[in-house]
Every structure is written in C-alpha cells, then in structure tokens.
Amino acid sequence: MSNIQPVFIALQANNDTLPIIEAICSDNPQAQVNEYPAMVKINCPGRMVIRRSSVEERMGRDFDLRELQINLISLAGEVDESEDEFVLFWKA
Amino acid sequence: MSVDIRTNSVKPIRNTFAHLARRFGDKPASRYQEIAYDVQSEVNFHYKPLWDPDGEIYDKRRTAITMADWYALKDPRQFYYGSYTTTRAKQQDALDRQLDFAEKRDLLRQLPEEVRAQIVFALLPLRHYEWGANMNNCFISAYGYGTAITQAAIMATTDRLGMAQHISRIGLLVDGNSGESLTRGRALWIDDPAWQGLRRRIERLFVTRDWFEVMVAQNLALDGLVYPFFFQQFDKHIAASHGTGLSTLTDYLLRWHEETAKWVDATVKTAAAENEQNRAAIVGWFLAWREAGIDALKPIAERVLGDAAEAALGAVAAQLDARAAKLGLKV
Amino acid sequence: MAADGDLKPIKKLSLKENYALLTRGLGWEPTYEKKEEIFRTIDFEGIKIHDWEKWEDPFRLTMDAYWKYQGEKERKLYAIIDAFQQNNGQFNVTDARYVQALKLFLNGIVGLEYASHRGFNILGREFPGVGPRIAAQMQAIDELRHATTQIHAISHYNRFFEGMADFPHQFDRVWYLSIPKSFFEDAVSSGPFEFIVAISFAFEYVLTNLAFMPWMSGAAFNGDMSTVSFGFSAQSDEARHMTLGIEVIKFLLEQDPDNVPLVQKWIDKWFWRGYRLLALLATMMDYMLPKRVMSWSEAWTIYYEENGGALFADLARYGIRPPKYADVTIKEKQRVSHEMWSIFYSVRNAVGFPVWLPSAEEMDWFSEKYPDTFDRYYRPRFEHWRELEEKGTPFTNMTLPQLCQVCQWPCIYTEPDDPTEFVHRETEYQGETFHFCSDGCKDIFCNEPEKYVHAWLPVHQIYQGNCFPEGADPTAPDFNPLVAALQYMGIKPGVDGGLMSQHVDASRWEQWTSRPANLHEGAITQAVRKTT
Ligand SMILES: [Fe+2]
Ligand SMILES: [Fe+2]
Numbered sequence: 001m002s003n004i005q006p007v008f009i010a011l012q013a014n015n016d017t018l019p020i021i022e023a024i025c026s027d028n029p030q031a032q033v034n035e036y037p038a039m040v041k042i043n044c045p046g047r048m049v050i051r052r053s054s055v056e057e058r059m060g061r062d063f064d065l066r067e068l069q070i071n072l073i074s075l076a077g078e079v080d081e082s083e084d085e086f087v088l089f090w091k092a
Numbered sequence: 093m094s095v096d097i098r099t100n101s102v103k104p105i106r107n108t109f110a111h112l113a114r115r116f117g118d119k120p121a122s123r124y125q126e127i128a129y130d131v132q133s134e135v136n137f138h139y140k141p142l143w144d145p146d147g148e149i150y151d152k153r154r155t156a157i158t159m160a161d162w163y164a165l166k167d168p169r170q171f172y173y174g175s176y177t178t179t180r181a182k183q184q185d186a187l188d189r190q191l192d193f194a195e196k197r198d199l200l201r202q203l204p205e206e207v208r209a210q211i212v213f214a215l216l217p218l219r220h221y222e223w224g225a226n227m228n229n230c231f232i233s234a235y236g237y238g239t240a241i242t243q244a245a246i247m248a249t250t251d252r253l254g255m256a257q258h259i260s261r262i263g264l265l266v267d268g269n270s271g272e273s274l275t276r277g278r279a280l281w282i283d284d285p286a287w288q289g290l291r292r293r294i295e296r297l298f299v300t301r302d303w304f305e306v307m308v309a310q311n312l313a314l315d316g317l318v319y320p321f322f323f324q325q326f327d328k329h330i331a332a333s334h335g336t337g338l339s340t341l342t343d344y345l346l347r348w349h350e351e352t353a354k355w356v357d358a359t360v361k362t363a364a365a366e367n368e369q370n371r372a373a374i375v376g377w378f379l380a381w382r383e384a385g386i387d388a389l390k391p392i393a394e395r396v397l398g399d400a401a402e403a404a405l406g407a408v409a410a411q412l413d414a415r416a417a418k419l420g421l422k423v
Numbered sequence: 424m425a426a427d428g429d430l431k432p433i434k435k436l437s438l439k440e441n442y443a444l445l446t447r448g449l450g451w452e453p454t455y456e457k458k459e460e461i462f463r464t465i466d467f468e469g470i471k472i473h474d475w476e477k478w479e480d481p482f483r484l485t486m487d488a489y490w491k492y493q494g495e496k497e498r499k500l501y502a503i504i505d506a507f508q509q510n511n512g513q514f515n516v517t518d519a520r521y522v523q524a525l526k527l528f529l530n531g532i533v534g535l536e537y538a539s540h541r542g543f544n545i546l547g548r549e550f551p552g553v554g555p556r557i558a559a560q561m562q563a564i565d566e567l568r569h570a571t572t573q574i575h576a577i578s579h580y581n582r583f584f585e586g587m588a589d590f591p592h593q594f595d596r597v598w599y600l601s602i603p604k605s606f607f608e609d610a611v612s613s614g615p616f617e618f619i620v621a622i623s624f625a626f627e628y629v630l631t632n633l634a635f636m637p638w639m640s641g642a643a644f645n646g647d648m649s650t651v652s653f654g655f656s657a658q659s660d661e662a663r664h665m666t667l668g669i670e671v672i673k674f675l676l677e678q679d680p681d682n683v684p685l686v687q688k689w690i691d692k693w694f695w696r697g698y699r700l701l702a703l704l705a706t707m708m709d710y711m712l713p714k715r716v717m718s719w720s721e722a723w724t725i726y727y728e729e730n731g732g733a734l735f736a737d738l739a740r741y742g743i744r745p746p747k748y749a750d751v752t753i754k755e756k757q758r759v760s761h762e763m764w765s766i767f768y769s770v771r772n773a774v775g776f777p778v779w780l781p782s783a784e785e786m787d788w789f790s791e792k793y794p795d796t797f798d799r800y801y802r803p804r805f806e807h808w809r810e811l812e813e814k815g816t817p818f819t820n821m822t823l824p825q826l827c828q829v830c831q832w833p834c835i836y837t838e839p840d841d842p843t844e845f846v847h848r849e850t851e852y853q854g855e856t857f858h859f860c861s862d863g864c865k866d867i868f869c870n871e872p873e874k875y876v877h878a879w880l881p882v883h884q885i886y887q888g889n890c891f892p893e894g895a896d897p898t899a900p901d902f903n904p905l906v907a908a909l910q911y912m913g914i915k916p917g918v919d920g921g922l923m924s925q926h927v928d929a930s931r932w933e934q935w936t937s938r939p940a941n942l943h944e945g946a947i948t949q950a951v952r953k954t955t
Contacts, residue, residue: 005733010636012655036716038643038651039636069492070499072659073639074632076730078737079481079666083438090737102511102935104582110589126578127571130591131537136879138605141612143464143545149611150541173568174497174575181494184487201430223449227548230560234544239537246544246564253557254486257445264444269434271444278448295455 007048007077007088010041017071019058020050027054039073047089048077115163124170129163131239154235155304156373157363162238164366168358169351176247180254187344191261199337200265207334208266214326214396215342216263216277217287221318222256224294228310235303244355248311251352255345262341286395289388290318293381304363305377311356312419313381316412319349321389325404326396353415361419375421382412442483450553462551468614471679475552478674481666489561493568500572500656507649508579517645517713519584519932519940520923523776524711525650526586527703529577530775531603534594536570538607539622546615555674558667562623565660576653583935584928586775589913596890596912597775598823598881599703599767601831605878606700610693612874616675617689623668625693625746629731631661634704637722641712669734676741683742692870694746695863699830702759706767709760709789710781713942718792723756748863754839757796761789765804766833769820773909775919777926780809782943800842817922821905823882828857828875829864836860852876 009024011017017040024042025031031044042048055063065086077088106113108121111130137148147153152162159165171179194200200208226249233245263273280287293314300306323346330338364371386409393401436444453461465472506512516522543563550556581587594600610621639654675682705719717725727749735745764778771778781789786805789797808818824833838844848859852872859865868875884890888897891907909916923929924947929940933950940947 005736006729007733008730036637036640039640039655041636066488066492069659069663070495072662073655074636074658074662075665076632076733078669081438081481081483090733091740102514102583105585105931106582106588109578109581109587111591113588123571123575126574127567131533131570131574132541133534133538133591133595133604133608135595136601136604136884138601138608138879139612139874139877142467142614142874143612149608173564173571174501177490177494177497180486180490184490188487195433198430198433201433219449220451223553226560227556230544230548230556230563233563234541234548242541242544243567246540246547246560246567249547249560250486250489250564253560254490256449257485257487260445264436268431269436269444271447274444274447278451282451291451292455295453295461298453298461299456 004045005090006043006045007075007090008041008043009048009050009075009088010039010073011068012071012073013038013040014071020055020068020071022058023054024048024050027051044088047087049088050086052084122170123174124167124172127172128166128170128240128243132237132242150237151235152237154237155302157304157366157370159363159366159370163240164362165238165241165359167240167244168354171244171247173243180251183344183348184254187258190340190344191265194265194337194341197337199340200262201268203266203334203337207330210396211266211330211338212263212273212276213280214322214392215259216273217281217284217290218318218322219256219259219263219274219277220281221290221294222252222259224297225310225315226250226252226256228294228297228306232303232307241359244359248352248355251348255348258341258344262338265341286391289384289391293384293388296384304374307356308360308374308377309381311352312360312416313378313412314385315349315356316353316415317382317385317389317408319346320408320411321393321404323349325393325408329397329400329404357415357419360421364420371420378416378421382409382416438483442480442485445485446553446557448553450551450556458551462549464545464549464615465551468616469685470616470675470682472551472675473678475550475555477677478552478554478558479670480554480558481670482663484561484663493565496656496659497568497572500652501575503652504576504579504649512647512649513580513583514936515646518938518942519926519928520711520713520779520942521645521647522580522584522928522932523586523778523923524707525577525580525647526584526776527707527711528650529573529581529587530590530593530597531600531703533570533573533590534600535603535607536566536573538604538611540564540566540570542607542611542618542622545611546619549615555671558670559619562660562664562667565664568660569657572653572657576649579649583931585915585926586919586928592913593775596881597914598826598885598912599774599832601879601881602703603700605831606696609696609874616685619668619671620675620686620689621693621696623664624672625690626697627661628665628668628734629694629727629746630697630701631658631665632730633701633722633726635661636726637717638704638708638712641708641714641716644714644716645712672738672743673741676738676743687743688870690743691747692867695748695861695867696830698752699827699832699860699864702763702832705760706763710764715788718789719760720756720792723752728753747866748861751839751861751863755836757793758800758837758842761793761797761801762835762837763832765801766824766835768808769818770824771920771922772819772821772916773823773905773914773920775912775914777919777921777923777928779923779941779944780805780812782941784943796842812922823885823905825858826880826882827860827864828878828880829867830860831878831880832860834858834860 021040028044028048031042031048034041052063052065065081068086075088077090080087107118112121112125115129132150141147141149229245229249229252233242233249236242236245260274263277267273281291297306297309323342327339327342360374364374386405389405393405397404540563543559543566547556547560547563550559594604610618635654635658639651642654643651675686709719767774768778786802811818827834836846838846846861848862848865849856850865850869857868885908890911892910895907896902906916918927923941930948932940933946933948937951939945939951
C-alpha cells in the first residue's frame with residue numbers, strides 16, 4: 001500500500017518558477033496549487049516528481065535540477081535527487 | 093489618490109547600529125562590520141554545557157591567548173557570507189574552465205606513467221591533509237571567541253573541504269575517473285612511511301585543545317610549509333620537464349593559500365602584538381610546529397625531489413620564516 | 424612514454440558518482456591518537472552508532488556546487504535589498520505597526536541564527552563520520568548566512584525606527600528575549616545528538632515552516648520586500664536542513680533499537696520547547712501584521728497537524744509516536760496569540776516596542792478566525808481596555824510576572840481544558856520551589872533539574888539586583904529599580920515601549936509618509952493629509 005500522506009514544495013512566485021510549476025502540475029495530476037503572497041505551495045498526496053525534461057521543455061533551455069534551490073522556499077517529504085528527477089515522497 | 097512619500101526630506105535618525113557606533117562612530121557601517129562585530133552572546137548564559145561543565149557556552153578561556161577586545165581579530169578580506177560565496181563561485185567558474193580544458197586535452201592522462209605516479213604520490217594524500225585541516229578549522233569555529241573569528245574559520249572550514257575535493261578532481265583527471273588514484277592516495281596517507289610524519293602531526297592537532305594553537309599550527313606553520321612545497325616546488329619540478337598542465341590546476345590552490353594567508357597573518361599578528369604573554373605563546377607554538385612540519389615533509393621531499401629535496405625545503409622554510417618575522421614572531 | 428592516442432574515453436560521472444568519489448574515504452581511522460580523545464563528546468548521551476558510513480547525504484552537495492548556487496541566491500537577495508534601501512522601501516510597508524514585528528525579529532532571532540551556527544560548528548568538528556560532518560559544516564555556514572542576511576535585510580529600518588539599534592545587547596539582557604536565548608542555549612549546551620534532534624528535526628523540520636512560510640508571506644503582503652526575500656532565501660537553506668533532519672532521525676533509529684527511547688524523549692522535549700518559542704511568532708502573526716495572510720490557528724493546522732501528521736505517520740514504523748502534549752498545542756491554538764498579546768499590552772512599559780489594541784476590523788477578523796474563543800474570552804477584555812484607554816486611564820500592570828523556569832514565558836497560560844483558569848505547576852528541587860507554565864515545561868525540568876536550575880531568569884535576576892546598569896546606586900533616594908533594570912536591558916524608558924499612539928515611531932511615520940501610523944485608527948498627528 002502506498003502512503004498517501006501529503007508532500008509539498010513551496011517556491012517563490014516569480015517568472016523563473018512559472019515553467020517549473022507548470023511542469024509539476026502536468027507530471028503530477030494530483031498536485032494541488034495554493035497561491036499565497038510571493039509564494040506558491042504545491043501539495044500532492046504520497047509522491048511528487050519534478051522532471052528535468054518537463055521543465056526544460058517549458059523553459060526552452062537546459063535546466064539543472066539543482067537550480068531549484070535558487071527559488072525554493074520549503075518542502076516536506078523525503079528527497080531523492082538525480083540528474084533527471086527530483087522526487088519528494090513518503091515511504092509506505 | 094496618490095501616496096506622496098516625501099523621501100527627499102527624510103533624514104535617518106541614526107546611521108548604524110549602536111554597538112557599531114560605539115566602535116566606529118555613527119556613520120554607515122559596512123556589511124562586513126554588521127555581522128563581524130558583537131553578534132555572539134557575551135553574558136547571562138543559561139546553562140552549563142554538558143560537554144564542558146566547567147566552562148560557558150562561549151568561553152574566552154579555551155585558549156591561552158588573551159585579548160582586551162576579541163573583535164580586534166578582524167578579517168582583512170572583509171568576507172561576509174555573501175561576498176565569500178560570490179567570490180568563491182567566481183573563482184570556481186574560472187577553475188571549471190581549466191578542469192574542462194584539462195579533461196578534453198587529457199592533459200594529465202597523457203603524461204608518462206612515472207610522472208603520473210609521482211603526481212599521485214605527492215598530491216593525492218593531500219586530500220586527507222585537507223580533510224584534517226577542515227576538521228581543525230572547524231574546531232576553531234566551534235570553540236573560538238567572537239563572531240569575527242568564528243565566521244572566518246567556518247569559511248576556512250568549507251574552503252578546506254573544497255580544496256580536498258579539488259585535489260580529488262586532479263586525481264580523477266589522472267586516472268580517467270576510475271578513482272584508482274584516490275584509493276592509492278588514501279593508502280599512501282595511511283601506510284606509506286614517507287607520509288606518516290604528516291599524518292601523525294595532523295592527528296596530534298585533533299587532540300590539541302587550545303584553538304589558537306591549532307590556528308597557528310595548522311594555518312600558519314603547516315600550511316605555510318605544505319602549500320609552497322607542493323604547489324610551488326613540486327609543481328616547478330614537474331613543469332620543468334613536462335609542461336605546465338598540472339600547474340594550471342594547482343595554481344588555484346596556491347592563490348587560495350595566498351588569499352587566506354592574509355586572514356591568518358592578520359589574526360596571528362594582532363594577537364601577538366596584544367601582549368607579551370601572547371607573543372611568547374605564539375612563538376613557542378610556531379617554532380614547535382614549524383619544526384614538526386619540516387620534519388614531516390623531509391621524507392616526502394626526498395621521495396619526490398631526490399637530491400633537490402634539501403634545497404627545496406630550505407627555500408620553503410626561509411619563506412615561512414620571513415613571513416613569521418613580519419608577524420612579529422622573532423625566530 | 425606518453426599514452427597519447429590509445430586512451431580510453433573518460434567515463435562521464437553522474438552526480439551521485441561524482442559526489443561519492445570526491446568525498447569518498449576522506450576520513451581515516453586514526454592510529455597515532457586515541458579515537459576517544461579525538462571525538463570526546465559523542466558517547467555521554469548513550470546514543471549507539473555502529474556504522475557512520477550508513478549516513479546518506481540526500482543533497483550530495485560538493486563545495487563547488489554549494490558556492491555556485493548559494494552565490495546565486497546571495498546575488499539575487501542583495502539586488503533586492505539594495506533596491507529596497509535606495510527606494511526607502513521601509514515607507515512602503517502597510518503602517519508603522521508592521522515595523523514593530525521586525526524589532527522582535529532582529530533582537531530575538533539573529534542571536535538564534537548565530538547560536539545555531541555555533542552549535543553546528545561543534546557537530547561539524549565532533550561527529551566522527553565524513554557525511555554527517557560535512558552536512559553539519561554546511562549547515563553551520565548556512566546559519567551564519569541567516570544571521571548575516573537578517574541583519575542586512577533589516578539594517579535599513581534601524582536608521583529610521585527606534586528599538587533595533589542595540590540588538591546584540593538586548594538579546595543578552597531583555598526579559599522576554601531570554602525566551603529565544605534560553606531555547607538555543609539549551610540546545611547548544613546539550614550533547615551533539617540531542618542538539619541535532621532538537622534543531623534539525625524537532626525545530627527545523629517540524630516547526631520552522633511556520634516561521635518562514637506564513638510569516639514571510641505576510642511580510643510580502645505588507646510590502647516588505649527586503650524581509651520576505653531574506654526569509655524565503657533562508658528557508659530554502661532550511662529545506663536542505665530539514666531533509667538532513669529526517670536523515671538524522673532515520674539514521675539514529677536504524678543504528679540501534681536502544682536509540683529509539685532517547686530520540687523519542689528528545690522529540691517530546693524539543694517539540695514542546697520549540698512550540699513555546701513559537702508563541703512569539705503566533706503573537707507576531709496575529710497581532711503585528713496589519714494585513715494578514717492566515718491566522719496562527721490556520722497555520723498550526725496546515726504546518727503542524729497536516730504536515731507534521733504526515734511526518735509522524737512516516738516515522739511510526741520505527742516506533743516513534745507524535746510528540747507528547749501535541750494535543751495541548753491543538754487545544755491552545757485558539758488562545759495562545761491572544762493570551763500573549765495581552766501580556767505584552769499590560770507590561771508595555773517594560774518592553775522594547777510599542778503595542779496597541781486590535782481595531783474593530785481586526786477583532787471582527789479574530790471572531791471569524793477564532794469562533795470558539797475570541798468573542799467569548801478576548802473581545803470583552805480588549806473592549807474594556809479600549810474604554811479605559813479612551814478615559815485616559817489605560818490598563819497597565821507594573822508587577823513583574825512569574826516566569827516559567829523552562830520556557831521563560833510569564834506563567835500566564837491557561838489550562839488546556841479551561842481557558843479561564845491559569846496554569847500553575849510547581850515542583851521542589853533541593854529545597855527550592857520552581858514554577859512552570861505547563862505540564863510540558865514541568866516534565867522537561869523534572870527530567871534534568873540539575874540543568875534548569877541554572878537558567879538565568881530575568882525577573883529573578885532583577886529582584887536579586889543583578890540587572891542594574893554599571894554605576895547605578897541602589898541606595899540613592901530616587902533610585903527606581905524598574906527603570907534601572909530597563910536601562911540595563913537596553914530599553915529606553917519612555918521611548919521604546921508604551922502605546923503605539925504615543926510612540927515616536929508613529930509620529931515620525933506620519934511626518935515622513937503622510938499616512939496613518941495605524942491603518943485602522945486614523946491619524947495621530949497633523950502630518951497626515953486628508954485624501955478623500
Ligand atoms: Fe537558520
Ligand atoms: Fe514554560
């Protein structure tokens with residue numbers, strides 16, 4: 001049984017993060033976007049993935065997932081990061 | 093409705109924080125000053141540290157050195173976190189281009205095998221020397237007194253990790269990313285008789301409890317011998333017959349050492365000038381660790397430079413002594 | 424022989440491989456000195472570690488990447504701070520009340536960031552494993568970053584407002600700043616494992632999102648681009664730290680089953696300690712943000728009950744249960760900010776910032792956000808106090824409150840199940856009576872009385888005459904011990920505290936901006952032009 005406790009990522013609301021947020025929404029159909037002043041918080045049950053290829057497609061340039069750090073505010077869940085994916089999850 | 097902010101008529105009621113105004117007068121303070129001075133708690137500590145029940149959390153007595161004002165130990169580079177990281181990022185950027193170039197041209201891999209073996213022998217164990225220096229600087233940062241010294245020391249700590257990783261990269265350029273050179277370097281550090289003198293001294297520093305002694309021993313005496321020996325003398329030796337491929341990669345270490353020496357020298361010089369007891373303690377530490385350092389480097393120098401070892405070590409020691417003289421440590 | 428030509432192409436390294444190679448085997452088993460002489464502080468707490476190599480760093484940051492991304496964050500942040508200062512951005516915030524919250528931030532939190540830097544320095548030196556030591560060192564320098572950027576982000580305000588100029592002096596002396604100060608000193612004076620569970624896990628993972636997400640979003644909402652930029656940027660470091668915090672907990676729990684009860688004890692202690700510290704933040708969020716993003720109660724629901732719930736559900740498989748007294752925090756969430764603001768209001772002449780009563784609009788907002796408590800308990804109190812203000816006899820309390828021996832808040836919290844009854848808990852230790860604000864704090868004391876008897880409780884210290892400025896003469900006929908104590912703390916009597924409507928920040932604000940110092944109360948000076 002997979003764990004459906006929520007994970008989240010919060011990003012600064014600015015031009016750089018728009019394509020990232022779009023990519024997250026399209027790769028995680030259950031993602032739920034909450035907008036606050038200067039901040040966007042995306043919740044998702046169990047697991048959320050940020051794919052480099054999806055971000056690059058929307059950004060029109062190469063994207064290193066470590067660049068997420070620059071506009072990141074916070075997150076919840078365990079992290080697994082590789083060149084291609086940044087995954088937040090709770091173990092079952 | 094328009095909001096009219098008559099900013100041109102607004103004069104600040106003060107120019108800086110009160111603790112900085114007491115030191116420098118009420119004028120705008122630099123970003124360095126705003127963090128480097130007085131931010132550490134001084135009084136009214138709540139609990140006795142379980143790891144040092146007789147001391148306070150921050151305690152001036154963790155060194156034999158005494159200072160009327162610990163904030164005299166300022167960093168001439170005036171590094172605060174932002175200027176530190178952006179400076180290092182810029183340097184790393186330039187270095188990345190060098191590393192890239194060296195990788196594409198196979199600058200180190202195409203050196204003759206015995207030269208590569210020499211590079212591995214002389215440089216790769218230094219990963220561990222750097223890791224030891226990292227730990228020693230972290231000790232200064234943990235138990236030193238005052239924001240000025242602890243912030244510079246944590247920057248030195250992360251710098252030393254960066255240097256260890258940079259030396260690892262040189263190894264990977266030699267071994268084509270197999271990591272064999274790193275394994276070899278580690279074995280040398282742990283077992284090779286030539287390297288044991290240096291390892292023994294580094295371990296000695298791990299149990300040295302006076303943080304200012306650690307500062308003098310690691311950052312002035314040992315580094316003041318190790319850096320010029322490996323990155324000037326040894327490098328010159330390789331460059332003489334095999335070109336400057338290696339130098340393009342070690343130059344970074346040398347420049348880093350020159351820059352950090354400004355902080356080390358200012359700190360040691362100021363503390364030594366504070367009073368006669370300080371000066372005597374520092375001279376004692378310096379002499380002992382200078383001796384130990386030369387002793388430790390001798391067998392390594394003989395292995396890599398042969399007959400030229402003595403002259404090279406002599407040059408290095410003379411350089412360090414001249415530096416110490418400038419700091420008011422009569423040798 | 425040059426090997427040119429027959430070299431195999433270099434194998435490309437993945438991030439994980441690169442990190443592993445660059446940091447692999449940096450450490451070694453010492454042979455010239457005894458290991459227990461090198462790492463002297465890792466045994467006394469009773470935590471058992473069998474294999475330090477099992478520690479995994481989820482971010483695998485090498486220094487070059489660290490410098491690159493942190494440098495980039497700094498460039499972005501300082502561009503905003505510079506622009507803020509050039510444009511006198513301090514006048515773009517909602518009103519002068521907002522600035523009062525920054526006083527708590529600068530005077531109360533910078534010192535914590537620095538103490539955190541020191542605590543992680545110790546871990547960066549004392550942990551025997553390479554991975555955990557690097558993680559601690561990076562956090563040590565990150566925390567230095569937070570102290571630095573916080574000062575720089577707020578520095579410009581200090582040039583225009585009272586009450587921030589002497590922040591290091593105040594942090595060491597002001598009575599209510601001993602709440603944050605004692606919190607972090609408690610952690611730093613503990614052993615390294617307790618410290619990392621306390622700070623990386625209980626505080627950062629479970630609690631700091633509350634400080635940096637809703638509060639900072641509130642700062643943005645009130646027009647303070649400088650502080651929000653600092654806050655979000657700092658929290659992005661915390662996101663790394665929190666991930667390490669989870670890694671730490673799992674590492675400790677997996678290393679030995681005997682670690683589980685110790686870790687649980689620390690989670691219980693530090694959750695409660697951190698929660699009490701955050702009562703300051705609850706008060707700032709509900710009362711000091713002129714425009715509000717969410718209430719404390721909502722923030723607690725989202726960031727503790729939901730996110731913390733997910734976390735503890737995940738940890739259940741190790742035999743870890745949610746922190747003791749978590750249920751009390753949920754009972755208190757409808758009260759804590761109102762109770763604490765009432766304290767600050769009543770002792771306002773002894774605090775470092777002016778206070779005010781919530782406006783009619785704000786009370787309506789509270790009624791909506793706190794349907795079970797506000798109209799019943801706090802509205803009548805505030806309305807009564809407003810009447811007294813209007814009569815020219817504002818309510819005030821000049822007796823110094825009894826402080827909790829552990830959290831150092833005044834003991835004016837109410838019973839978890841009865842908001843009209845003050846909590847009184849006490850215990851005897853070595854013939855002396857000690858007082859507590861709650862069962863949570865009393866438990867903490869009873870587990871380690873020998874530590875907490877040393878607490879530097881400001882009110883006790885004042886009564887003992889330890890808080891007078893140098894050169895004060897307590898025998899002089901006109902000696903006023905309270906005024907002397909305030910001077911000692913760096914609070915200027917008659918300038919720093921009192922009522923907002925009479926405070927110099929307020930009158931200056933109106934001179935400078937032509938806008939009311941309190942959005943809801945109308946102008947207090949002639950400087951505000953009628954704009955309708
Ligand atoms: Fe922090
Ligand atoms: Fe308490």
